[in-house]
Amino acid sequence: MRLLVTGGCGFIGTNYIRHLFETDNDAVVVNVDKLTYAGNPLNLLDIEEIQGGTRYFFEQADIADPAAMRRILEEYAVDSIVNFAAETHVDRSINDPAPFITTNVMGTQNLLSAARALNVPRFVHVSTDEVYGDLGPQDPRFTEETPLRPSSPYSASKAAADMLAHAFFRTYGYPVCITRCSNNYGPYQFPEKLIPLMFKLASADEPLPVYGDGMNVRDWIHVEDHCRGVHLTLLNGVPGRAYNFGGDAERTNMQVVRAMLALLGRSESLIRYVKDRPGHDRRYAMDFSLAQRELGYEPKHTFEDGLAGTVRWYQANREWMAGIESGAYRDFMNTWYGDR
Ligand code: NAD
Numbered sequence: 001m002r003l004l005v006t007g008g009c010g011f012i013g014t015n016y017i018r019h020l021f022e023t024d025n026d027a028v029v030v031n032v033d034k035l036t037y038a039g040n041p042l043n044l045l046d047i048e049e050i051q052g053g054t055r056y057f058f059e060q061a062d063i064a065d066p067a068a069m070r071r072i073l074e075e076y077a078v079d080s081i082v083n084f085a086a087e088t089h090v091d092r093s094i095n096d097p098a099p100f101i102t103t104n105v106m107g108t109q110n111l112l113s114a115a116r117a118l119n120v121p122r123f124v125h126v127s128t129d130e131v132y133g134d135l136g137p138q139d140p141r142f143t144e145e146t147p148l149r150p151s152s153p154y155s156a157s158k159a160a161a162d163m164l165a166h167a168f169f170r171t172y173g174y175p176v177c178i179t180r181c182s183n184n185y186g187p188y189q190f191p192e193k194l195i196p197l198m199f200k201l202a203s204a205d206e207p208l209p210v211y212g213d214g215m216n217v218r219d220w221i222h223v224e225d226h227c228r229g230v231h232l233t234l235l236n237g238v239p240g241r242a243y244n245f246g247g248d249a250e251r252t253n254m255q256v257v258r259a260m261l262a263l264l265g266r267s268e269s270l271i272r273y274v275k276d277r278p279g280h281d282r283r284y285a286m287d288f289s290l291a292q293r294e295l296g297y298e299p300k301h302t303f304e305d306g307l308a309g310t311v312r313w314y315q316a317n318r319e320w321m322a323g324i325e326s327g328a329y330r331d332f333m334n335t336w337y338g339d340r
Contacts, residue, residue, distance in 0.1 A: 001027045004078040004120075006063050006111065007085030008032070009039035011189040012126070012223055016082065019227040021047055021056075030057045030076045032069075033085065034103075038190050042323065063107035069114040080122040080234060081115055083108060089192055090130075090154045094278060097153035104157035109164050116174045123176040124234045125165045129219070129244070130155035131180065134281035141219075141287040144180070144242045151279045162242070175239035179230050182246040182286045185306065186223030187313040191324060195307070198257055199314045200321060202266045212276030214254035217283040221247030222301035222310075229288075232295040243295065246286025249303035259304070263311045 001024070007013040008031030020027050029051075033039045041048075047056050057076065061068040063085045072078070085107060087093065087100045108125060115123050132142045133149030148163070150156040168174040185195045201208050229245040237243060251259075254271075261268055291297040301309075314321060 001080055002030075002076060002078050003027055003080045003082065004030045004032060004073065004076070006032045006081070006083045007039070008058075009035060009041050009043060010084060010088070011038075011186075011193075012184055012226060013084040014040075014043040014188045015186060015223045016084065016227045016230060017044060017047065017056075019224065019231065021051065023231075028055050028057075028076070030059060030072065030078060032059045032061050032063065032072060034062045035060055036087070038088065040188075040190075040324065042320075043188050062103075063111050064102055066110055066114065069111055070117070073114055073118050073120060078120055081111065081120055082124045082126065082230060082234060083111055084126045086158070088154065090152045091192075091277065093152055093154035093157070097157070100153050100157040104154075105160045105164070108161035112164060112168045112174065112176065116168060116172055121175060122234055123174070124230055124237065125161065125176055125178050126230060127158050127162050127178050127180045127242075128155065129180055129182045129246070129284045129286055130281065131159040131162055132284075135283040135285060137283065139283075141246075141285040142180075142244060143287045144244055144290055151281050166240070166242075169240035177233050177237035177239060178242040179233050180242055180244050180286075181226050181229065182219035182221050182284055184221055184223045184226050186310050187317070188320070189223075191321060194253065194256060195260065195310060196314060196321070198260045199264070199311060202261055202264050202270060205266065205270065207272045208257055208261075208270050209272050209274040210253060210257055211274060211280060214257070214271075214273065215252050216280060217250050217252050217285070218256075219246045219285045220249045220251055220256070220303050220306075221245060221299060222306040225299040225301055228300075229291060229295070229297050232291070232297055236295055238294065241290075243291045243297075244286045244288045245291055245297065246288045247299045247301070247303065250283075250285050251303060256307075259307055260311065263308055
């Protein structure tokens, strides 16, 4: 397999590439990442050192750049694509939707067009449960048939990309699959997202901001389970189909924050309620029975074990967190790639 992974220096892309090198002795991986604020090439330094130039290649490029995508697909004779690259933070999309349209919509279209022109036979487009909008407390979980009703500029841009992927299958017969996953947690997550943010603040005995009443529900999935689901889709997904992935772990934000405070031995007096996010979705929950039936997918991590392991990872990797905060990871590109 000669695999193009986009967004491989982000949270899930990093974990996916690490999963590939742990489970596949032959795959060649080309990681295409624009290195926005969220892309950290240090995440894959050990793989770069051992496999760089033989089984691992890095290209700093924008998925919305037609010439770059075509060149890379041709040069590396790619036979599979997993598209993780995206602008991903809902709050940033509320402040400025434009980059979300450029990368998530136009970038996905560009990558699909390049892949189709070169007949790349396998393509997984990675999406989110947020495209479905939200659920009331008693509503049944999202299935792949649930209409797309996104609430934020982020989720609207992801829904548009999903529709383009679907249209490429219907119109051109291009064999793309879509994966839709619930909230991920685990190692290497950028500390603007709930769990690493709460780790960072609680560890420093700083106040923990919690939106609204803290009762918004997310269906938490360990990033390793998501990565296995994406790879099962790449290997065995039916072209044109979307697959839901979830962790069977609905928790309110407040439950997550309290669990973290308990793991860190910190007081709940650190919790501060702050003004709710505009358009804040109330509840997400995934029915992933299609992936269970067709792909043999099962989440392996329980939320409690997964969260404890994640907290241990952040405790053991404080330098990683400090490097993000100081921006030191940005200098890595110049020192590592600059003098080659
Ligand atoms: P992330 O923000 O941690 O990483 C995104 C990566 O994409 C970064 O490395 C960034 O540099 C790169 N990137 C951004 N724009 C690019 C462009 N134009 N060209 C090339 N690279 C670009 O995101 P993540 O949390 O790892 O999410 C990865 C994917 O999974 C996204 O498509 C997201 O919508 C989806 N997803 C995430 C979650 C979650 O809980 N994090 C849940 C479901 C789905």
